[in-house]
Amino acid sequence: MESSGIPKKSRLLAIVVAIAALLIAVYSVIGQLSGPEVFAEGDTEIAVTAGEHFSVRLADDPADGGHWVIAEPRPDPAVLQATGGHFDADDPPPSGAGGSRYLDFTAVHPGRTDLRLLRCRRCGTPDADEGARSLNFRVTVG
Template sequence: MGTSGLARNCRLLVIAVAIAALLIAVHSVISRLSGPAVYDAGESEISVAPGERFEIRVADDPGDGYRWIVAAPRPDPAVLKAVGSHLDRDEPPPSGTGGSRYLDFAAVGEGRTDLRLLHCRRCAEGAADEDGARSLNFRVTVG
């Protein structure tokens, strides 16, 4: 095998790497476009299909000592369940300070339930009455 065979193998390797990079880029774009629906704090009505996931985006600054919780009364577990949360410090939230917290939910089965989120420090009994606490209320319809 001479230098022409080596050059041909290098070209094939470069083509294979380029195709792999293109496939990774396409997968990344499709994943972002087909990700869960995102609702903002100002939206109070959420409609999703059974099995669908969605996120609620709220302004959050972990340094202020407050955190977001699903508050009582809890949503009907046959309709909706909380599946986690994540913070995106790079994305400016609707209020323009801190970062954006995404609270993740999964629609379990058909029905309608209320979802109450509470931004609190102690987050114990009576947390809704503590100074600086605030709540968000949503009506979630799965069907």
Template sequence: MMRRMAVAALLALQVAGCGGGSAVSDLGTVVRGAKGTTVQVELRPGQRFSLAVADNPSVGDSWSLRTMPDSKVASFISQERESEGDAPGSGGTTYFVFNAKRPGTTEIRLLNCWRCGQGKTPLTEESRRQSGEAIFAVTVK
């Protein structure tokens, strides 16, 4: 009986979106960047923000957080993805969600390692040419 109640409670949590892997519903202030660009970001302490990059995993895009921010200035919350459609090959946007903490500056680098597979190092010349960083210079005032 206790086991059934525990299973029912876990299922209820998952359905409610409280279980592990649930998506963040508040992206905060969305700041868009792209490979090869540096974007200036100004925030207030306590402000949630997302660094957004267009992506399409079906063609080889694979965005990751290359450098964490100074933990006194901003903290990483999660990585989220929204697709532009249900069709195979649909592009979308990857969001890296953070919380601004205390006044200061930090740099956050996102890496698109194009067709790198499980590794984070381009293996071919084409992969090296297509890979790159989006840089965000974050200031919390």
């Protein structure tokens, strides 16, 4: 039997490196396919890593005229950035138009910041706090 000219230890090392690269690639794909981590209203402590995308799921009913906003004081933009959101109606929808509002964020750099969400009908007006609902989260980015 002829030798390929590559030492046995080098071939073994190449195989181990190839398997490790494959496992890392599979882990990355699964992470992207599974989507961002979703936190609920009761998750007042949110811990994520820098570069991670996540969502906060909130009960919502756009038919009643209210909407969710990021309230003052806004989170430290060096730690956390809002990236959008979307609404998913209940399935099948009950008599109303209720569902879940997802607010999306990206953890930028390690640090800690507070996130205050406000559900109001006339946000930004003097009457905004009347009947408003507020949620507070402590976000730690590691």
